[in-house]
Amino acid sequence: MEAPRFQTVTFLEATATVISTIIGVGVLALPRIAAEAGNSGAPLVTLLGIVLSTVGLVLVTALGMRFPRQSPVEYSERIIGRWPARGVSLLLVAFFATLTGLAAREFAEVVVTSVLPRTPVEVTAIAMLALTAWCCRANLTTFAYAHLFYLPFVLAPGLVIVALSLKNAALLNLLPVVGNHPDAGAIAAGALTVSALFQGSFVVAMVIPGMRRPRRAMAASLVGICVAGGLYLAIVIATVGVFGAAATAEFLWPTLELAKTTLLPGEVLERLDAAFLMVWVTAVFTTLYSTYALTARALRDLFRLGDHSLWVTFLLPYVFLIALVPPDIVRLYQVIEWVGRFGLWITIGYPCLLWLVCLLGGARGDEPHAN
Amino acid sequence: MRTEAFRGLRRVIPCLLFILPLVTGCWDRLEIEQRATVLGLAIDTESAVAEEAPRDVGKSPSIDATTSSGMDVPYGGTLFRLTAQIAVPGRIPLGPGEGGGGGGGSRPQEAVWVLHSAGTTVNDALQQLQQQVADKLFLGHLRILVVSEAFARARGMQVLTDFLVRHPEVRRTVWVVVSRGRAADLMQTAPPLERVPTLYLMSTLDHAKQMGKLSNDFFGMFASKVVAPGRDPVLPYVEVMQRDNINLTGLAFFQGDQMVGTTARPFDISTYMLLTGVRPGGYTMMVQVPGQADTVMWQAYRRKQRVDVTFANGRPHLSVQLHIDGNVTEKSSDRVNLDDAAVIRRIDEAVAAKTRANIEAVLERTRELGTDPVGFGEYVRAKHRRYWDRAVKSKDRWRDLYPDIPVDVRVTVTTHRLGMKGR
Incomplete structure (x- = not known):
């Protein structure tokens, strides 16, 4: 339950929160995931993933609007009963803590591979997590405002890279639309993995109780996922268009390769990867910020505490440990894929179940008081 | 007021002490x-x-x-x-x-x-x-x-x-x-x-x-x-x-x-670029004016390419359509009358014929070498998925097929300008 004095989140802030939470560390590997699943059909795989995530997000938002002043931990108890709901909520906490840890690790791996080869991975990960934890102590008003503030830095690098590299793209690389040797199984699996990159959008469930007008949450969610999904789709199209599907699947982080290949007009900057990475740190931070805050707040609601900042501090060592678990980059990506797919049960499957029970049982939250 | 600020500071300083040594980037200095x-x-x-x-x-x-x-x-x-x-x-x-x-x-x-x-x-x-x-x-x-x-x-x-x-x-x-x-x-x-x-x-x-x-x-x-x-x-x-x-x-x-x-000679770079659809053209070619012993130098400045794949009896057939825009930059003799539209048209035809011959030569060489630098295979893969998935599948197989696939080349040429001289 959010204190009434923090119920200040506007439509724009909610939208920005959804966008900057979705756009995060996954954008670097996304074209590879899509190209591996569907070769030249990579944009199709991405689009399917976006559609699936949109379904989940719409359900989460609809639930939030039905219980406009309650958090998911609270309303799920009302819908399916206290103990089953608490069990799933604990899973939700564990999932988002893991997601935070893995995202911090993936970020640290990118940094150590591409720019700071001698800086220990642990240091980069803990620096990022400590910064996130520190910021997470803030209230919901600050949280939403921070997302709005960072939005331009989150969107800019992707948009610039796409705009500058599209002139090198060849339409031929994007055909056939369904890919060669299309395999429905592989495409579906790829779409699930892509959809897992959008799970941060669950944060809207945390934001709705703080919204000034929760009725506008649906619009915020839809605009948010359209913008973030549109950018992701554009990045996949640009990457596959420029390199071709076969080469895209060979790079570990094709989006970074795109930044490397792109020249600023007039060749002022001959490679954009350093600039891209600098700004991209912001996008990683906003994602970590959301998933970390979501974890801490879910714990607060689960244990009926008034303040979440206690949990923020206690969580840090656990999240950091999770970040250190995968022993190498190959298994890191395996774990990310596995955790991400599992998470779909929580971020899409569970809301679906809650919604069905709601429809059958007619559970409904308190009406939000006007104004 | 002051004590509150102090308290804030007391909380911030340990954090700074913890984070600052980590973010200096000294490892990779x-x-x-x-x-x-x-x-x-x-x-x-x-x-x-x-x-x-x-x-x-x-x-x-x-x-x-x-x-x-x-x-x-x-x-x-x-x-x-x-x-x-x-x-x-x-x-x-x-x-x-x-x-x-x-x-x-x-x-x-x-x-x-x-x-x-x-x-x-x-x-x-x-x-x-x-x-x-x-x-x-x-x-x-x-x-x-x-x-x-x-x-x-x-x-x-x-x-x-x-x-x-x-x-x-x-x-x-x-x-x-x-x-x-x-x-x-x-x-x-x-x-x-x-x-x-x-x-x-x-x-x-x-x-x-x-x-x-x-x-x-x-x-x-x-x-x-x-x-x-x-x-x-x-x-x-x-x-x-x-x-x-x-x-x-x-x-x-x-x-x-x-x-x-x-390639056999530097000019083949131009032919390759023409075939791959690079728009600006920078090479100058020498062509003989039909019916005369004299030559003109002709420079392309813009080119357009289109590749189509058709099928006859289940076998692919490539057709390449090219259009080249260019200027006359030099003539070898006053006997060439550039003021005559019919002569310009004959020059266009000569340029087209020569370009076609160049293309044939380059394509023949790629067939002998068993390589497809133009990327005709990509056209087949992209636009005829079913054929590719059934009959070609791999790069090696495409290299085997490529030399036997007929390629039609059609070239149209337009001469636009003659430079600063009138004829």
Whole structure:
């Protein structure tokens, strides 16, 4: 339950929160995931993933609007009963803590591979997590405002890279639309993995109780996922268009390769990867910020505490440990894929179940008081 | 008020003490003068080096069978010779105003330092090079990589492509060229136009690209084409002229990463660019005016290409439609009357006929070599998925099929202008 004095989140802030939470560390590997699943059909795989995530997000938002002043931990108890709901909520906490840890690790791996080869991975990960934890102590008003503030830095690098590299793209690389040797199984699996990159959008469930007008949450969610999904789709199209599907699947982080290949007009900057990475740190931070805050707040609601900042501090060592678990980059990506797919049960499957029970049982939250 | 601020500060300071030492980036601190900036690399087969003793390039290290990684029986290939051009920090003039007087920047040879090493892989050779150099080798400014034709034919580019794609410092926009003779010679050229030799080599290629005389086949493009299912890559093919400059001789054709041949002459670069749909055209061709012994020089400035795939009896049939816009830039005799529209039309036809002949010659060569540099296979893969998935499937199979697929070429030409002369 959010204190009434923090119920200040506007439509724009909610939208920005959804966008900057979705756009995060996954954008670097996304074209590879899509190209591996569907070769030249990579944009199709991405689009399917976006559609699936949109379904989940719409359900989460609809639930939030039905219980406009309650958090998911609270309303799920009302819908399916206290103990089953608490069990799933604990899973939700564990999932988002893991997601935070893995995202911090993936970020640290990118940094150590591409720019700071001698800086220990642990240091980069803990620096990022400590910064996130520190910021997470803030209230919901600050949280939403921070997302709005960072939005331009989150969107800019992707948009610039796409705009500058599209002139090198060849339409031929994007055909056939369904890919060669299309395999429905592989495409579906790829779409699930892509959809897992959008799970941060669950944060809207945390934001709705703080919204000034929760009725506008649906619009915020839809605009948010359209913008973030549109950018992701554009990045996949640009990457596959420029390199071709076969080469895209060979790079570990094709989006970074795109930044490397792109020249600023007039060749002022001959490679954009350093600039891209600098700004991209912001996008990683906003994602970590959301998933970390979501974890801490879910714990607060689960244990009926008034303040979440206690949990923020206690969580840090656990999240950091999770970040250190995968022993190498190959298994890191395996774990990310596995955790991400599992998470779909929580971020899409569970809301679906809650919604069905709601429809059958007619559970409904308190009406939000006007104004 | 004050105590509250203090309390805030008391909370912030431990955090700062914890975070600040971690974010200074001291692990990777590397001052610019502590880097050995590699500007160019050349790769030769060991036999090519043995034939000719190295010239005045300083003492070269003895190369024995043991490489720096401690392997005496190199698997997957033989030892090759790596030549590196390293920037000498103080000697490279920074702006146009510098150089000439003082600093020794006026002599191109002095701005760089040329070193040799050997290895079985690029990393291996670089490691041996590092043993000879005090500062850490830095590849972020690597601008050109020269591979000798002997190496490209014998070993292929795989060892190089893997290294370049994997290495985070290397730019994707680096030029990789194949040299006719020893690649090391290109590292030792000392052109008077540019104060850093590799930068001269690089601008030779960059400017050729801007003038429409070279396709944009830099390393990143090569790496993409190597793995693309329906096409093979090309690289610029150069040779050293009189020690100081390079001559853009043509294109090197590859089968995957293995070099298999070259274009017959420099003009074939233009034909290749025409076929691949590069719009600006920069080459001038000489055509005989039909019915006369005289010739005109004709320069293309804009080109358009369209490739269609049709099927007859279940077999693909390629048709290429081309349109070229250009100008007459010179005539050999006053007997040619350019003021006559009929003559212009005849010139158009002659240009079209000659272009068609050029295209046929280039295509015939690619068929003989069993390589598809134009990427006709990509058209089939992209636009006729069912046929590709059923009958072609792989790059090797496409290379088998390609030589037998008929290609129709239709060329239309329009002459637009005659320059500043009226007739």
